[in-house]
Amino acid sequence: MLVVGVALLMPVLSSIVTIATERSASAATYSAYVMGYFKESPNQSGDSYALHLAVSSDGLNWMPLNQNNPVATPTAGMQGLRDPYILRKQDGTFVVLATDLKGRVFNLNNQYIHVWDSVNLTSFTNYRRVRLHDMNTHSWAPQAFWVPSRNQYAVIYSANNGTRDVFMVNYTTDFITMGTPQVFFDPGFNVLDGDVLVDGSTFYLSYKNLSDGNLYVARSTTGAPNSFTTLTSGLRQGNAIEAPILVKSNTSNTFWLWGDSFSPANAVFYAWQSSNVNGNAWSALNQRAYTPPINAKHATITPITAAEQTALINRWGTPQWNRLKSSNFPGRYVRHADYVARIDPFPMDPTADQQWRLVPGLADPAGVSFESVNFPGRYLRHSSYALRLDPNDNTSTFRADATFYRTAGLADGAWASFRSYNHPDRYIRHSGYLLRIDPLSAGSDLTARQDATFQVTY
Known part of the structure; x- marks a missing residue:
């Protein structure tokens, strides 16, 4: 009798569950x-x-x-x-x-x-x-x-x-x-x-x-x-x-x-x-x-x-990488090409050229360093003020050149700018689509500040 009773109740219970699910779905925020x-x-x-x-x-x-x-x-x-x-x-x-x-x-x-x-x-x-x-x-x-x-x-x-x-x-x-x-x-x-x-x-x-x-x-x-x-x-x-x-x-x-x-x-x-x-x-x-x-x-x-x-x-899971989107050229993203850092139009191949692991700064963990996804062990670093993708030789000079402090974007505070660790008056910016570090501040002209502003995205 119990089995029969449960069997008889199952359609009713099923209907109640279905109604409750439909109501919760329709009332969902x-x-x-x-x-x-x-x-x-x-x-x-x-x-x-x-x-x-x-x-x-x-x-x-x-x-x-x-x-x-x-x-x-x-x-x-x-x-x-x-x-x-x-x-x-x-x-x-x-x-x-x-x-x-x-x-x-x-x-x-x-x-x-x-x-x-x-x-x-x-x-x-x-x-x-x-x-x-x-x-x-x-x-x-x-x-x-x-x-x-x-x-x-x-x-x-x-x-x-x-x-x-x-x-x-x-x-x-x-x-x-x-x-x-x-x-x-x-x-x-x-x-x-x-x-x-x-x-x-x-x-x-x-x-x-x-x-x-x-x-x-x-x-x-x-x-x-x-x-x-x-x-x-x-x-x-x-x-x-x-x-x-x-x-x-x-x-x-x-x-x-x-x-x-x-x-x-x-x-x-x-x-x-x-x-x-x-x-x-x-x-x-x-x-x-x-x-x-x-x-x-x-x-x-x-x-x-x-x-x-x-x-x-x-x-x-969340991505284990980020992309950097240009503020004043939002169809372009930071990428490496022949080990040179630049901003190029999306889409681009290989896809991973534009993907970066943002890791604690090599010279100061309060900062950030950019490790390549498809060339692990290589980082963005400045050399004669130009940014390159070079292998970490673990010298103090390399670690300093490859470390930056993330700040509020110079052109848009909701985005980001990146100040050099060992040249604190200089920020990463693009010029002729190539990346370099130049002296910048909140008082710099708008174009220069836009050049130095990026969205950290996926």
């Missing part, structure tokens, strides 16, 4: 963000067609997890992914979707996508490939959102319907059994990379218009197929842009629209900001305002709680 992405670099040495994660407290500056290494890799299909998407489901857990592609040779006729389940993104289970259609077309950039009126999730993706490139949709409750595919968005011209943000009862779709190469934002009050009206004029930064991501701030009525460059040789993220997503007023953000993960491509951004952020950091 999101104070951080998680980004999912794959990686590409100009010469392909930094390519990784797997799921990577990063976290951010402000939604703009990102810290890669797991040393920017993969956290999940497909084992079926083409055994690689592009265009991952992370959705928080109605029960508060997550599902991850991704294009089933590996490398830069595209299979145009792949009918499947990769799918994982995850409780809190610290592990990934139930890996599977899910078939979306039987058409002779692709299934690129899958994305999903909840449709309350249907009590189902919509899975949208880029495909060709025989006439043009459109967004298709399948409806599902479990991301296993997919409904019949149908056209979701066909504005009469080719489109790519749809991303839906649900804000209250309004659905916003960002997409790329392949006819003019620009990004747009559209709106629907129902989220139903072919119900979206475009709100914005075309947006573009750089020579080419794709993969829009529409994100709402956790703390204000601010919206961000992200996009990344089309070419891996110029894998740069761009961003816009607006306080009125229903209008046509987007302002481009200066790259000083944001720092995406190294080599990240076609990302997804999802709000998370502080506890979830802590769990992700505890599980995957």
